[in-house]
Amino acid sequence: MNNKDYIEFTLHKAFFEGRVTRKDLIERFGIKESKATKIFALISKELPRHIHYHPRSRGYVPSEDYRIKSTYRFVDYLQIVGRPGFIHHLETVNSGVDMDKFRSIQEAIKHGFAVEFDYSSLNTPEPTKRIVYPHSLISSGYRWHVRGWEKGSGLFKDFNLPRMQGNSLLVSENDTTSHIDNDLDWNEYKTFFLIPNPSLSLEQRRIIEIDYQMSNGxxxxxxxxxxFLYTLHTYLVTDQSEFPNIHQHLALRE
Structure with a gap:
């Protein structure tokens, strides 16, 4: 553990909870009181405008200027400080993936090997043999996917991990075509724009703008x-038409 970890924890806790003490660091990291004292001294020396000691609170509190200018995100607070007991998070759907598949995929990615398996899709329900050189595992929030180069089609594709049937056999042969650098869609980023569903009333659209902290709608x-599609689905956008059903709060702007 280095000082950066201690400092990030201290600043995030002070910013989001309004107060941080030596006891917080001791309980979080299992360090001695003398070490916690040194961390606060280091922050006071290098980041004097971030937090300061408040005698009445008997702890360190964030400065008003720091509260205004900070770019901290709540999701970072949850990862760095931890989730308080009063915050409840719904678990994602368990898609029934066994650990043997995970281990096979991870080993293939690590060594640049291929994985051979039987695969069923909605377009091709009958299982077919596939040989894939995976380079990434993707969690879409409700399912796991494998991204890699398929030998049969010569294309980079996504495969739904639970649909990989039977034992996943490692094929210990390399193919430079399968390298992640050759996956153009993986290495290219795109920006898309979401707006409140035009099918909603004006008042409802204004509420959606607030929900997602939109800028100019x-x-x-x-x-x-x-x-792209996985990201759309995290925003519950499944209908990409101009006027989706009103049960969909967001729409994709062309």
Whole structure:
């Protein structure tokens, strides 16, 4: 553990909770009180405008200027400080992937090998043999996918991990074509724009703008080109038409 980790924890806790003490660092990291004291001394020396000691609170609090100018995100606070007991997070859907498949895929990615498996899709329900050189595992929030180069088609594709049937056999042969650098859609980023669903009333659209903190009624989202559809689905956008059903709050702006 280095000082940066201690400092990030201290500043995030102070910013989002309004107060941080030596006891917080001791309980979080299992360090001695003398070490915690040194961390606060280091922050006071190098970042004097971020937090300061508040005698009445018996702890360090963020400065008003720091509260205004900070670019901290709540998601970072949850990762760095941890989730308080009063915050509840719904678990994502368990798509039933066994660990043997994960291990096979990870080993193939690590060594540049291929994986051979039987695969079923909605377009081709009958299982077919596939040989894929995976380079990434993707969690879309409700399913796991494998991204890699398929030998049969000569294309980079996504494969739904639970649909990989039987034992995944490692094929210990390399193919330079399968390298991640050759996956153009993976390496290219795109920005798309979401707006409140035009099918909603004006008052409802204004509420959606507030929900997503839109700027001038538009939310700009950037992602890898290969992950475009997955990213859309995280915003619950499944209908890409100009006027989706009113149950869909957002629409894709052309």
């Amino acid at each position: 538009v939310l700009a989202v950037s992602c890898r080109k290969a992950l």
